[in-house]
Amino acid sequence: MAAAAKAPAKKEKKKAKSKGDSYKTDGGKLVRTKPVCPKCGPGVFMAAHKDRVSCGKCGYTEFGKKE
Secondary structure, eight states: OOOOOOOOOOOOOOOOOOGGGGEEEETTEEEEOSOBOTTTOTTOBEEEOSSEEEETTTOOEEEOOOO
């Protein structure tokens, strides 16, 4: 006889990041909190990883310094 298959455990949903998390106000001016891609220009943010930052649009990557 075949054993009954278990249903997979449900994962918690992650909170969606909003564009408002990428900016903060400082003295009445907007300041970008994430690094901007040097190839794509302003408006394209780079994703921060453990050891690097990378652009999701063009693939440009900057690696962190080794200690």
